[in-house]
Amino acid sequence: MGSAGQLHMLYTCPFCWKVRGLLEHLDIAHERVQVNPMKTKKLPSAPEWKKVPVWVDSNDEVFVDSTPIMKHIDSVHNDGKLWASGDEERRDKWMEWVDLHMSKATIPILYGSLGSALKTTTRVSKLERFGFFSKRLYAWAGFPIMWGIIAKKRVKKDGRTPKKLWHDLLDEFLAEIGEKEFFGGNTPDLIDLAAFGYVRSISPYPQFSQIEEHEAGMKWYRAVESTLKV
Ligand SMILES: N[C@@H](CCC(=O)N[C@@H](CS)C(=O)NCC(=O)O)C(=O)O
Structure with a gap:
């Protein structure tokens, strides 16, 4: 099977x-282009859109913004089955909730304390394809910026520890799921996969153990993970 597209x-x-x-859940063959974090101006969507992810399909059509990209891929490659819902009001409300709250909770847990900010920036500088100089620049300049300027403000404003914040979010999400295994019922839907993506983005860091302490949350997380074809 040919590649469905490129994920920048x-x-x-x-x-x-x-x-x-989502791509792993649907087992869609694709290419991954890991961009240099200092060169988002060179994305195929630039200059209008300088953020990742960017999806370029096999006809060279460009799609931006993660949730619209997910809906697009589901509709083209899966008849829109993961986005289809008997209760569109509930679906829309929770997609918005996931995108609003979970996206904001990643920075506090990764950069909210001096120690965690240092661990995260060191890890990021190893995982990303920086250039030779920008890697070094990021490793020492990145962490005081992320910790001192961005994360501290957010943690203070929220008032909770980053771990408590995540546990509260998982409680709230799981309460909505109720007796079922997934938000989507017996199988994950696009809401589960979006929430899963935010949680999984913490998995390369040592701070993930704070999330792993949420037993019910991990049960849901591992259940979604087991549906991926990787
Ligand atoms: N709403 C966008 C947010 C994407 C986003 O903020 N991406 C960050 C990386 S985590 C980025 O590319 N930032 C570069 C920039 O803003 O110049 C989405 O869901 O795709």
Whole structure:
């Protein structure tokens, strides 16, 4: 089977993890282009859109923004079955909830304390395809910026520890799932895969153990993971 398209991505970007999970769940052959974090101006969607993920399909058509990309891939390659729902109001509300709350919770857990910010930036500088100089620049300049400027403000504003924040989010999400195994019922749908992508984006870091302590959350997470064809 030929490639369905190219995913232009950063390895550590949570929005890219959302799309990657979907592609793996549907077992869609594709190419991954790991971009240099300092060169998002060179993306096929630039200059209008300088963010990853960017999806370029086999006809060279360009799609941007992770949730619209997921809906597009599901509709073209899966008859829209993961987005179809008997209760569109519930679906739309929770997709918005996932994108609003889970996306904001990744920075606090990764960069919210001096120690974790240092661990994360060291790991990011190894995982991403930086250039020779930008790798070194990021490794020492990235962490005070992420920790001192961005993460500290967010943690303070929220008031909870990053771990408590994640456990609360998982509680809320699982309460909505109720007795079923997934948000989508007996099988994951696009909401499960989006939420899964945000959680999975923490998995390359030692801080993931704080999320692993949420037993019910991990049960759901591992269940979604077991549907991926990787
Ligand atoms: N709403 C977008 C957000 C994407 C996003 O913010 N990506 C970050 C990386 S995690 C990025 O590319 N930032 C580069 C920039 O803003 O110049 C999505 O869901 O795809």
